[in-house]
Every structure is written in C-alpha cells, then in structure tokens.
Amino acid sequence: MNKSDTIFAIKDIHVEVEGKEVVKGVSLDIKRGEKHAIMGPNGSGKSSLANALAGHPSYSITSGEAYIDGKNLLEMNATGRALAGLFLGFQYPLAIPGVTVANFLRSAVKARNGGGEKVLKTFRKDLMDKFKLLEVDKSFATRYVNDGFSGGEKKRLEILQMSVLKPIMAILDETDSGLDIDALKIVSRGINDSARADGGVLLITHYQRLLNYVKPDRVHVMMNGRIVNSGGPELALKLEDRGYDWLNANAA
Amino acid sequence: MSETLFKNNGVTDIGDNYAEKYGFHDPEEYFHKGAKGLNHEVVEMISRMKKEPDWMRDFRHKALEIFLAKPMPRWGNTEILNSIDFDNIYYYIKPIEVQGQTWDDVPEYIKNTFDRLGIPEAEKKFLAGVSAQYESEVVYHSFQEDLKKQGVIFLDMDSGLREHPEIVKKYFASIIPANDNKFAALNSAVWSGGSFIYVPPGIDVKIPLQAYFRINAENMGQFERTLIIADKGSRIHYIEGCTAPTYSTDSLHSAVVELIALEGSYIRYTTIQNWSHNILNLVTKRSVAHKNATVEWVDGNIGSRLTMKYPCIYLVGEGAKGEILSIAFAGKEQHQDAGAKVIHAAPNTSSRITSKSISKGGGRASYRGLVKVYPKAENSKVSVECDALLIDDTSRSDTYPTMEIDAEDVRIEHEARVSKVAEEQLFYLTSRGLSEDEARLLIINGFIEPFTKELPMEYAVELNRLIELEMEGSVG
Numbered sequence: 178m179n180k181s182d183t184i185f186a187i188k189d190i191h192v193e194v195e196g197k198e199v200v201k202g203v204s205l206d207i208k209r210g211e212k213h214a215i216m217g218p219n220g221s222g223k224s225s226l227a228n229a230l231a232g233h234p235s236y237s238i239t240s241g242e243a244y245i246d247g248k249n250l251l252e253m254n255a256t257g258r259a260l261a262g263l264f265l266g267f268q269y270p271l272a273i274p275g276v277t278v279a280n281f282l283r284s285a286v287k288a289r290n291g292g293g294e295k296v297l298k299t300f301r302k303d304l305m306d307k308f309k310l311l312e313v314d315k316s317f318a319t320r321y322v323n324d325g326f327s328g329g330e331k332k333r334l335e336i337l338q339m340s341v342l343k344p345i346m347a348i349l350d351e352t353d354s355g356l357d358i359d360a361l362k363i364v365s366r367g368i369n370d371s372a373r374a375d376g377g378v379l380l381i382t383h384y385q386r387l388l389n390y391v392k393p394d395r396v397h398v399m400m401n402g403r404i405v406n407s408g409g410p411e412l413a414l415k416l417e418d419r420g421y422d423w424l425n426a427n428a429a
Numbered sequence: 430m431s432e433t434l435f436k437n438n439g440v441t442d443i444g445d446n447y448a449e450k451y452g453f454h455d456p457e458e459y460f461h462k463g464a465k466g467l468n469h470e471v472v473e474m475i476s477r478m479k480k481e482p483d484w485m486r487d488f489r490h491k492a493l494e495i496f497l498a499k500p501m502p503r504w505g506n507t508e509i510l511n512s513i514d515f516d517n518i519y520y521y522i523k524p525i526e527v528q529g530q531t532w533d534d535v536p537e538y539i540k541n542t543f544d545r546l547g548i549p550e551a552e553k554k555f556l557a558g559v560s561a562q563y564e565s566e567v568v569y570h571s572f573q574e575d576l577k578k579q580g581v582i583f584l585d586m587d588s589g590l591r592e593h594p595e596i597v598k599k600y601f602a603s604i605i606p607a608n609d610n611k612f613a614a615l616n617s618a619v620w621s622g623g624s625f626i627y628v629p630p631g632i633d634v635k636i637p638l639q640a641y642f643r644i645n646a647e648n649m650g651q652f653e654r655t656l657i658i659a660d661k662g663s664r665i666h667y668i669e670g671c672t673a674p675t676y677s678t679d680s681l682h683s684a685v686v687e688l689i690a691l692e693g694s695y696i697r698y699t700t701i702q703n704w705s706h707n708i709l710n711l712v713t714k715r716s717v718a719h720k721n722a723t724v725e726w727v728d729g730n731i732g733s734r735l736t737m738k739y740p741c742i743y744l745v746g747e748g749a750k751g752e753i754l755s756i757a758f759a760g761k762e763q764h765q766d767a768g769a770k771v772i773h774a775a776p777n778t779s780s781r782i783t784s785k786s787i788s789k790g791g792g793r794a795s796y797r798g799l800v801k802v803y804p805k806a807e808n809s810k811v812s813v814e815c816d817a818l819l820i821d822d823t824s825r826s827d828t829y830p831t832m833e834i835d836a837e838d839v840r841i842e843h844e845a846r847v848s849k850v851a852e853e854q855l856f857y858l859t860s861r862g863l864s865e866d867e868a869r870l871l872i873i874n875g876f877i878e879p880f881t882k883e884l885p886m887e888y889a890v891e892l893n894r895l896i897e898l899e900m901e902g903s904v905g
Contacts, residue, residue, distance in 0.1 A: 231856075231860050232856075232859070232860065233856050233860075234852060234856065235852070254859070255856060255859040255860050256859045256862060256863065256864050256865070258860075259859065259860055259861055259862035260862050264860075265860050267857065267860075270857065271851075271853050271854050271857040273854060273857070273858070273871070273872060273875050274875055274876070274878075275874065275875025275876055275877070275878030275879065276871055276872070276874065276875035276878070280871075281858075281861075281871070284861075284863060284867065284871055285858075285861040285862055285863065288861070288862040288863045288864070288867065289861075289862045321875070321878075322875075338861065342861065342862070
C-alpha cells in the first residue's frame with residue numbers, strides 16, 4: 178500500500194500531563210476509509226492521547242510524530258489542527274453560555290471554510306438536514322452550547338458538529354458514554370453518516386456496544402499508556418467476554 | 430427558527446479602530462464659542478442666549494452656588510475626579526444658529542459627521558424620531574408626524590421649555606434636584622440640549638426614539654438634560670448613543686436624566702455609551718415608577734476614561750416594576766464605575782438588577798449598587814446578579830453591593846461571580862477551527878448576550894462589533 182492511503186499516522190507518541198508521562202509510546206496507522214477503535218480501562222491514557230493530538234495546551238507531546246493527510250500535526254496549534262481536518266469529539270463537552278448552537282456552528286463552519294459565502298448560504302439547510310439525522314428538535318439551534326444539556330444532548334451536539342464540519346479525521350472520545358440504547362443508535366448513525374470515505378475515524382471507548390453500530394476495521398487495546406494488543410473487530414468481542422485482565426497478565 | 434439566528438453577529442468581522450470610525454474631529458466653525466471657565470456670567474450668558482424664563486435662570490444660578498459649595502465625591506475614582514480642572518473646560522458651544530428639520534438644513538461638515546456615525550441611515554430604517562446633539566445644542570431634530578398628531582411630544586429640552594413650560598416646570602429637577610450631587614448641580618447650572626418627551630395617556634410609541642450625542646471640540650463640557658414623562662398606560666422606548674474625537678486632554682460629559690413613569694406606563698431607556706478614552710462621563714440618571722408602572726434601564730458602557738453612573742429607580746406605587754440591565758467594558762486605562770440603585774417604597778414592587786462587566790488590559794470595572802426596601806414595601810421581590818469576567822491577570826473587578834431591607838416578606842436573590850475565560854472553553858472552541866481571538870470573542874459575546882438580546886438587532890450587531898474592536902490585539 179502506498180503512503181497516500183494513510184490518512185492519519187502517529188509514531189511513538191509520548192504525552193505528559195503536569196510532568197507525569199501518561200502516554201508512553203503509541204503508534205497508529207489509519208488508512209483512508211478506515212475506522213479504528215481504542216479500548217481500555219479507565220486511566221489507561223486513551224483520553225490523554227486524544228486531547229494531546231487535538232492540541233490541548235495542558236497535554237504536551239514530549240516525543241514522537243503525528244501526520245494528518247501527510248501534514249505534520251505537531252507543528253500546528255489546536256486551531257491549525259482543526260483547520261487541517263482533525264476533529265475531537267469531547268468526552269465532557271464544555272458549556273459556552275450565551276452562545277447559541279447555530280451561532281457556534283456557523284462560526285466554526287466559517288472558520289473552517291475561510292468564510293466562503295457559498296458555504297454559509299447552504300449552512301442553514303445543511304444544519305436542518307443534520308438535525309433530522311440526529312433527531313434533534315429545531316429549538317436546539319437557539320439553545321446555548323451545552324448549557325444545561327443532558328449527557329445525551331451533549332453527545333448529539335458533538336456528532337452534529339462532526340457532521341457539519343466534515344472532518345477528514347475524527348477522534349471520538351467516549352462518545353457512547355451516558356447514552357441509552359436509542360440515543361446510542363442515533364449517535365452511531367450520525368457517526369456512520371459523517372465518516373468520510375477518504376477520511377478516518379478513531380473511536381475511544383470502554384465498551385464494545387458502540388462497536389455493534391459503528392463497525393471498526395481495527396481494534397487496539399490500550400493499558401498503562403501503551404497499546405498492548407491490536408486486532409480485528411473480534412478483539413472487541415473478546416474483551417467484552419473476558420474483560421481486560423487476561424491482557425494485563427500478558428502485558429506484565 | 431428565526432432568520433436572524435443566522436445573520437452575522439459581528440463575531441468574526443474585522444472592525445476598524447476607534448480613531449478612524451469615531452475618533453475624528455471637524456474644524457470648529459461655530460456660531461458661538463464662549464471662553465473657558467465657569468462663573469455666574471457664563472450661567473447668565475447661557476440663560477440669556479436661550480431666552481429662558483426667570484425661574485430657570487434663577488434655578489441655574491442657585492445650582493452654580495451648590496456646585497461650588499459641594500465637595501468632590503470621596504468615592505469612585507477620586508484621583509481622576511480631583512484632577513478635573515473646571516477652569517479648562519468650555520461650558521457652552523453653540524455650533525449653529527438654527528436647528529435643522531432636515532439633514533439638508535445642517536451644515537455640510539456636521540451632516541458628514543453624523544453620516545459617518547450612521548445616524549441618518551438608522552433614522553430611515555427603524556426610528557420614529559431622531560435628535561442629534563453636537564456640542565451644546567441639538568443641531569438636527571426629526572419626529573414622525575403621526576406620533577405628533579397623537580399628542581406625543583419629542584423635542585430638544587430647550588424647545589421643550591419654550592413650548593411646554595407648564596409640563597417642564599412641574600417635572601424638571603423633581604427627582605434629581607440640583608443639590609443631589611456635585612455633578613447634578615453642575616448640570617443644573619449649565620445644562621443645554623438633551624431630550625424632552627411626553628407621551629399622552631394610553632399611547633404606545635411602538636418604534637424607538639433616538640438621541641445621539643457628539644462632542645467635537647477639545648476640552649468640551651457637554652451637559653445635556655433629558656426629561657421623559659410617560660402618562661398613564663403609555664409606552665416608550667428611548668435610545669441614546671454617544672461618541673467623541675480622541676484628544677490627549679480630558680473632556681467632560683455630565684448629563685442629568687429624569688424619567689417619570691405614571692400609573693401603568695412603561696419606559697425603557699437604552700444607552701450605548703462609546704465615548705473616546707479621554708472623556709470623563711459623570712452622569713446622574715433616575716426614575717420614578719408609579720402604580721403598576723415599569724421602568725427599564727438598559728445601560729451599555731464601552732467607552733470613556735472614567736464613567737461613574739448608577740441608573741436609579743424609585744418604585745413609589747404599588748405593583749411597580751424596575752429592571753436595570755448593564756454591561757461595562759473596561760479596557761486599558763479605563764475605569765467603569767457603574768451600577769444600579771433601586772428603592773422599593775410601595776408594596777408588591779419588584780426589581781431586577783443584572784450587571785455584567787468585562788475587564789482587560791489593566792482596566793477596572795466596579796459594580797456599585799444599592800437596593801433599599803422601606804418598611805411599607807412588603808411582599809416585594811429583589812433580584813441582583815453581578816457577573817464579572819476578567820480577561821487577564823492585570824485587570825480588576827470590584828463589587829460594592831449594598832442591601833437595606835426593612836420590610837417583611839421580601840424575597841431576595843443575590844448572586845455575584847467573578848470568572849476568567851477558561852482554558853478548557855478556549856480549547857473547545859479552537860479545536861473547532863476558531864482562532865484564540867475568535868474563541869475569546871465568542872465567549873465574551875455569549876457572556877453579554879443577556880444584554881445584547883434586549884437591544885434592537887442593529888444595536889446588538891453594533892455592540893458586538895464595538896466589543897470586538899476593543900478586544901483586537903488584546904492577546905498575542
């Protein structure tokens with residue numbers, strides 16, 4: 178396979194938070210059209226990896242390399258990474274009081290497209306289509322971003338953003354947590370619909386159940402800051418069945 | 430869903446700077462420009478030029494005595510207050526001899542100024558009447574005929590005194606007497622211009638009236654005087670805006686505004702204060718709300734070097750309501766000492782104060798408030814919310830809230846918060862492709878949204894643009 182088939186590549190990434198190393202050398206190679214999943218117990222460094230890759234100032238990448246569509250991710254700040262096509266679906270999305278969902282999305286779309294008038298013209302219709310897809314009420318547009326949202330509403334808004342911004346590489350950090358089964362199905366539909374054929378998706382999750390609806394091509398298990406096992410979708414089922422302990426024994 | 434949702438709210442538009450947009454000045458080709466300084470001769474000259482009745486001339490002279498006798502306030506920003514050189518100020522400048530009824534009547538250079546400020550355009554689009562004051566006098570005035578026919582009076586204050594002396598005499602200085610404070614006394618002595626509005630019983634003035642105040646000369650003192658009377662069951666929304674050129678020396682703006690809301694009436698008074706950073710803005714604003722009347726002050730302070738202003742509502746009739754919604758933006762070398770006062774003097778009255786301030790670049794924003802509930806004002810409701818946002822570590826926010834509750838059964842809510850723009854919020858927004866500046870601006874626009882949503886659309890856009898202007902280059 179030639180190099181341009183890879184949309185997202187990270188090599189031996191190390192991450193520190195407050196001086197403590199939490200990711201200890203992780204490598205991934207995600208091809209165009211692929212969905213990968215990283216599973217692992219709490220505190221294994223999954224979210225730290227996601228935040229560091231998106232450019233969170235509190236998470237410093239101390240060594241390693243990362244490329245999105247061949248561009249060096251680590252030379253860019255959070256804004257630059259987003260503009261290069263990276264998207265992080267937050268585990269705990271932040272409230273922005275006083276800023277409506279519509280205004281927020283519009284600002285983001287405008288930033289992403291350099292304020293192109295054409296995109297903004299179709300924005301409203303696109304947004305309404307996505308509302309339908311994610312089964313959210315029109316009133317969502319006039320509510321303040323994540324302000325007083327339920328857990329499920331927050332996750333829907335994350336996927337709504339993904340679907341509107343159409344990222345080339347989406348990292349979704351525990352998008353399934355806090356969702357009941359109906360909401361999980363709707364959110365999964367949104368992810369499947371928004372995933373680009375020429376892009377990649379990285380799902381970060383504790384549980385296998387999301388992977389019933391969003392089928393991964395590859396599954397990685399992360400423990401203590403390292404990927405300890407990788408395989409096909411069947412690995413997720415095995416984890417569901419047997420937990421993480423057998424890997425723990427392997428890793429030790 | 431409304432269309433306006435998707436309109437540009439100015440967040441990512443690039444604004445010009447103050448100097449280009451507002452800070453320019455015209456050459457002075459004035460009909461009358463007196464000498465600097467303040468004394469009885471100046472007061473006499475103003476009153477004579479205006480051909481005022483004796484009672485007003487006497488009122489002015491007495492007010493000057495009070496001004497001279499009263500000490501400077503010992504609170505607020507005493508350093509700046511004590512540095513005011515009252516001998517180095519022009520107290521009365523009459524730019525033209527006759528007020529214009531159409532923009533063509535106004536000298537070209539003044540018309541151009543107001544054009545640049547967008548006043549004639551706003552007038553065409555969404556105002557029922559416009560008053561444009563330049564230095565000490567209203568140089569242009571317009572008012573829709575159908576409102577005139579309904580008996581609504583909208584005049585500059587001087588014309589109001591000439592044409593409706595009986596109403597003016599009854600209400601003028603009735604709630605802000607000359608001895609209220611040093612700057613009210615100063616205004617009372619040398620006042621000129623401002624608006625006089627009377628709305629007859631039951632009349633609903635559905636479209637806002639606007640006054641725009643422009644200072645042009647250096648070392649100018651502008652002392653407009655506004656009196657609004659809403660008779661029983663009437664409604665009115667009045668908007669004022671103001672700007673001035675940027676000079677290296679201070680100018681003084683010291684207005685007095687009195688609102689009288691008679692039984693069952695409604696007055697909203699909206700201010701977008703955008704003075705240049707060399708203006709000292711020391712204003713007294715007070716209102717009375719009679720039985721079941723409502724008064725709302727919507728008060729935005731962006732500009733000036735120092736603002737000391739505390740819009741006040743006396744709830745004197747049963748069931749009266751008052752609301753004061755304010756924002757203050759304190760940038761580099763600015764001090765916004767703003768606040769609110771509500772006096773509950775009748776039963777079943779309710780008030781709400783919402784104050785929001787933003788400080789950056791070493792600026793200082795203070796909230797100074799008083800809520801007083803007299804013993805007979807039982808079953809009243811009071812809500813006070815103060816929210817301060819600090820953009821950096823060098824800026825400052827102070828809150829001086831006072832509550833004196835002497836009645837039974839009063840429901841009180843009070844909240845005060847000081848916050849910073851959170852790093853997590855910034856990361857969330859930048860991870861969506863916004864620059865840090867855009868992200869910060871969006872958070873700030875959200876912070877003041879409870880204020881901007883009360884403004885007519887056009888003003889909300891303008892306000893967001895002004896904030897953006899102030900925020901430009903604030904962080905690297």
